[in-house]
Amino acid sequence: MTAIPSEGRLAQALKATGEAVNAELEILLPVGSGPEHRVHDAMRYASLDGGKRLRPFLVLQSAALFNVAEAAALRVACAVEMVHCYSLIHDDLPCMDDDDLRRGRPTCHRQFDEATALLAGDALLTRAFEVLAADPTHPDPAVRCPLVWELAHASGGQGMVGGQMVDLRAAEFTMDVPAITRLQQMKTGRLIGFSCEAGAVLAKAAPNLRQALKNYSHDLGLAFQIADDLLDVEGDAAQVGKAVGKDADAGKATFVSLLGVERARAQANMLADQACAHLDPFGEKADLLRATARFVVERRA
Amino acid sequence: MTAIPSEGRLAQALKATGEAVNAELEILLPVGSGPEHRVHDAMRYASLDGGKRLRPFLVLQSAALFNVAEAAALRVACAVEMVHCYSLIHDDLPCMDDDDLRRGRPTCHRQFDEATALLAGDALLTRAFEVLAADPTHPDPAVRCPLVWELAHASGGQGMVGGQMVDLRAAEFTMDVPAITRLQQMKTGRLIGFSCEAGAVLAKAAPNLRQALKNYSHDLGLAFQIADDLLDVEGDAAQVGKAVGKDADAGKATFVSLLGVERARAQANMLADQACAHLDPFGEKADLLRATARFVVERRA
Numbered sequence: 001m002t003a004i005p006s007e008g009r010l011a012q013a014l015k016a017t018g019e020a021v022n023a024e025l026e027i028l029l030p031v032g033s034g035p036e037h038r039v040h041d042a043m044r045y046a047s048l049d050g051g052k053r054l055r056p057f058l059v060l061q062s063a064a065l066f067n068v069a070e071a072a073a074l075r076v077a078c079a080v081e082m083v084h085c086y087s088l089i090h091d092d093l094p095c096m097d098d099d100d101l102r103r104g105r106p107t108c109h110r111q112f113d114e115a116t117a118l119l120a121g122d123a124l125l126t127r128a129f130e131v132l133a134a135d136p137t138h139p140d141p142a143v144r145c146p147l148v149w150e151l152a153h154a155s156g157g158q159g160m161v162g163g164q165m166v167d168l169r170a171a172e173f174t175m176d177v178p179a180i181t182r183l184q185q186m187k188t189g190r191l192i193g194f195s196c197e198a199g200a201v202l203a204k205a206a207p208n209l210r211q212a213l214k215n216y217s218h219d220l221g222l223a224f225q226i227a228d229d230l231l232d233v234e235g236d237a238a239q240v241g242k243a244v245g246k247d248a249d250a251g252k253a254t255f256v257s258l259l260g261v262e263r264a265r266a267q268a269n270m271l272a273d274q275a276c277a278h279l280d281p282f283g284e285k286a287d288l289l290r291a292t293a294r295f296v297v298e299r300r301a
Numbered sequence: 302m303t304a305i306p307s308e309g310r311l312a313q314a315l316k317a318t319g320e321a322v323n324a325e326l327e328i329l330l331p332v333g334s335g336p337e338h339r340v341h342d343a344m345r346y347a348s349l350d351g352g353k354r355l356r357p358f359l360v361l362q363s364a365a366l367f368n369v370a371e372a373a374a375l376r377v378a379c380a381v382e383m384v385h386c387y388s389l390i391h392d393d394l395p396c397m398d399d400d401d402l403r404r405g406r407p408t409c410h411r412q413f414d415e416a417t418a419l420l421a422g423d424a425l426l427t428r429a430f431e432v433l434a435a436d437p438t439h440p441d442p443a444v445r446c447p448l449v450w451e452l453a454h455a456s457g458g459q460g461m462v463g464g465q466m467v468d469l470r471a472a473e474f475t476m477d478v479p480a481i482t483r484l485q486q487m488k489t490g491r492l493i494g495f496s497c498e499a500g501a502v503l504a505k506a507a508p509n510l511r512q513a514l515k516n517y518s519h520d521l522g523l524a525f526q527i528a529d530d531l532l533d534v535e536g537d538a539a540q541v542g543k544a545v546g547k548d549a550d551a552g553k554a555t556f557v558s559l560l561g562v563e564r565a566r567a568q569a570n571m572l573a574d575q576a577c578a579h580l581d582p583f584g585e586k587a588d589l590l591r592a593t594a595r596f597v598v599e600r601r602a
Contacts, residue, residue, distance in 0.1 A: 035470045036463035036487070043458065090423060095394075095415035114396035118419070119466055122391060123458035125423065129430040130453035133446045141442040145434045148449050152431035157344065157424035162337035165420055169336045186337070 010291040017057045021081060022048055024074045028082075028131055042112045042120035043127070047085040050103040054224075054292075055080045055195040061289050062199030062213055065282050075137045076147060076198050079128040083155050084191060086124035089117050091164070125155075138202060146201055154190035163187025175253035181222065189221035196220070196289075212278050216289065219275035224296045226268040229254040231301070233261065268297045311592040318358045322382060323349055325375045329383075329432055343413045343421035344428070348386040351404040355525075355593075356381045356496040362590050363500025363514055366583050376438045377448060377499050380429040384456050385492065387425035390418050392465070426456075439503060447502055455491035464488025476554035482523065490522035497521070497590075513579050517590065520576035525597045527569040530555040532602070534562065569598045 025048055032040030056077035063073035092099040092107040093114060099107050109117035131137065132147045153159060163186030173179065196217035200210035232247050233256050247254050256264045275293040279286035326349055333341030357378035364374035393400040393408040394415060400408050410418035432438065433448045454460060464487030474480065497518035501511035533548050534557050548555045557565045576594040580587035 032458065032463070034463075034467065034483070035474055036458065036466040038470065039458055039463060039466040086423075090419055093396075093419065095419060115469055116466070118391055118394065118396060119462050119469075122387075122422075122426065123462040125426060126453050126457035126462065129449055130457060133434075133449035133453065141446040144446050145442040145449075148430055148434035148446075152427050152434065156427035156431060157333065157337065157340055161340060161420050161424040161427065162333070162335075165337040165340040165417070166335065168416055169339065173336055182335070 007291070007295070010288060010295055013061075013288055014052065014057055017060055017077075018053045020060075020070075020074055021053050021056045021077055024078050025081070028075070028078055029127070038112070038116055039119045039123055042108055042116045043124050045111055046089050046102075046108045046117075046120060047082060047124065050105075051081075051084075053081065054296075055084055055191060057292070058192065058195035058217070058289075059198045061286075061292070062196050063202055064199070065209075065213075065285050065289075066199050066203030066205055068199055068202045071136070072138055072202060073199065075131055075134075076202065077195075079131045079137075079147075079151065080191065080195050080198070082124045082128040082131070083151065083160075086121040086128075087155075087160060087164075089121040089124070093117060096164075096168075143202060143204065147198065150194055150197070150201065154194040159186055159190035160188075163190075170252060175258075177255070177258055180253060180255060180258065184222065184225040185218075188225060189218065192221040192224070193217040209281060212281050216275045216278040216293075219271040219278065220293050220296060223268045223271035223275060223293065226255045226264050226271070227297045227299065229256040230261065230264055230268070231299075232256070235301075272297045308592070308596070311589060311596055314362075314589055315353065315358055318361055318378075319354045321361075321371075321375055322354050322357045322378055325379050326382070329376070329379055330428070339413070339417055340420045340424055343409055343417045344425050346412055347390050347403075347409045347418075347421060348383060348425065351406075352382075352385075354382065355597075356385055356492060358593070359493065359496035359518070359590075360499045362587075362593070363497050364503055365500070366514075366586050366590075367500055367504030367506055367510075369500055369503045373437070373439055373503060374500065376432055376435075377503065378496075380432045380438075380448075380452065381492065381496050381499070383425045383429040383432070384452065384461075387422040387429075388456075388461060388465070390422040390425070394418060397465075397469075444503060444505065448499065451495055451498070451502065455495040460487055460491035461489075464491075471553060476559075478556070478559050481554060481556060481559065485523065485526040486519075489526060490519065493522040493525065494518040510582060513582050516579040517576050517594075520572040520579065521594055521597060524569045524572035524576060524594065527556045527565050527572070528598045528600065530557040531562065531565055531569065532600075533557070536602075573598045 029040065029044050029047065031037060059077040059080055060070070060073050088102060089108045091097050092102055093109055100110050101107060105111070108120055128151065129148055132151060133144055137147065138144050155161065163183055166183045167187055170183070193214060196213045197210055200213055229247065232254070255267070259267060272293040276290040279289055330341065330345050330348065332338060360378040360381055361371070361374050389403060390409045392398050393403055394410055401411050402408060406412070409421055429452065430449055433452060434445055438448065439445050456462065464484055467484045468488055471484070476484070494515060497514045498511055501514055530548065533555070556568070560568060573594040577591040580590055
């Protein structure tokens with residue numbers, strides 16, 4: 001039994017990842033020339049300096065388990081983050097969630113305009129695959145191709161985009177726990193899964209080690225979502241005069257509305273434990289990934 | 302000097318391509334299950350049974366020059382067409398061109414809704430890379446990776462999406478002939494270029510042969526665009542009571558507004574001749590590509 005690193009060590013590692021990802025994105029998303037620079041500005045606006053960088057962190061940590069060169073892992077981390085940021089840009093558009101704020105700043109279409117935001121999302125998604133397919137990501141194209149395929153599979157109509165479609169239509173269906181679980185697996189789980197497995201792909205790791213990371217990511221992703229639902233209720237409940245959050249206001253079924261706060265919290269904790277157990281084959285090398293599972297269910301924002 | 306095939310032979314070949322592309326897209330874009338099938342329906346709606354399939358035709362013809370297996374070329378052809386169709390879906394959205402009709406049918410967001418159309422475009426783009434990266438596209442990942450990279454590079458912020466951004470901002474700049482040429486090269490030229498070079502990539506052809514196809518595509522793409530501008534003027538002029546087309550109405554600079562009809566037509570014909578000349582190294586194997594250059598400047602729709 002290994003000791004789980006302190007919150008401080010995880011916070012430090014997350015901060016370092018954030019800085020490394022920013023520096024790499026600065027290089028991978030150059031300021032454009034010509035009138036098209038506006039779309040490049042929007043791509044940079046929506047992806048630099050923001051977010052927890054959870055997905056890149058998972059890529060870097062899973063790569064570190066196998067001693068993958070950090071420069072290579074960082075490119076994969078940035079590609080995943082580009083896909084995540086594109087999905088946020090498109091999600092925020094008026095025809096989707098119509099959000100004005102993201103990470104405390106105006107959303108991309110508020111800062112620029114809808115057409116520019118649409119194109120910036122398209123270009124970020126495209127750039128992610130361009131980065132993965134390029135030589136510096138890995139000397140062996142037999143590694144780069146699976147990375148492209150896996151990221152596309154996780155992000156497309158069978159994965160993240162499919163999950164967004166289901167989410168938009170949730171009111172039309174009876175969303176019980178299995179249905180919500182499936183929705184979240186598609187909408188957020190698959191990209192988290194890609195991030196956790198990326199290190200194994202980069203290292204051409206043995207199938208059982210890759211499977212261990214897949215299992216970890218499955219439980220981590222679900223724990224993450226339940227914690228999100230809890231925050232939606234409890235974050236707001238802590239505020240004066242507002243007992244429930246936006247999901248409940250919207251009449252959306254969530255893990256919390258279906259299970260209740262107590263059972264949802266117990267479930268999230270159980271999943272975090274289970275996620276950690278899947279990492280046994282990696283010994284203490286995986287301590288930061290274990291701490292991540294704890295962090296995900298204990299975070300306050 | 303080889304005889305250029307009759308219009309009839311080209312029409313027949315285009316028709317055969319259309320049928321083959323449809324059949325392959327039927328396989329590559331399956332009807333979905335679960336509530337997410339709506340986005341799959343929209344992807345199919347926007348890409349099956351439509352358009353001239355010019356880009357797939359160019360892929361198949363360039364592949365035929367090198368005797369590439371048709372099954373492989375067809376997958377690449379479908380990937381390019383998915384990118385083309387995604388760009389049309391997003392272009393038609395209210396925040397872009399706000400079009401109600403496409404290929405004589407309601408646009409995707411009219412038939413479904415804006416959110417579904419947005420997601421269908423995203424998923425088509427993603428699927429294109431998934432298809433290219435998969436084994437059946439080519440047994441050698443050292444071929445599949447360049448295909449992914451080249452398609453991404455042609456489609457993204459430095460290519461098609463960048464060109465769309467420039468187009469949206471055209472009114473802010475002085476659009477002279479070099480500026481319009483650059484815009485069109487980005488917006489439509491790069492994807493046509495990818496299509497023409499794809500055969501050489503699939504066949505690992507000698508650099509000079511790939512360069513010949515690149516040169517052909519450059520002139521073809523520009524001729525295509527000038528012909529489009531001419532149709533916008535002359536197509537409408539043939540209609541009662543409407544002397545100029547939508548570009549002129551919108552005050553947009555085009556090759557025709559800058560050069561006049563006569564010089565524009567002469568330029569298009571010159572480019573078509575030049576395009577054909579680049580195909581000399583391929584002898585009569587390239588006759589259908591020569592006929593395509595003729596077709597592009599002589600078409601009436």
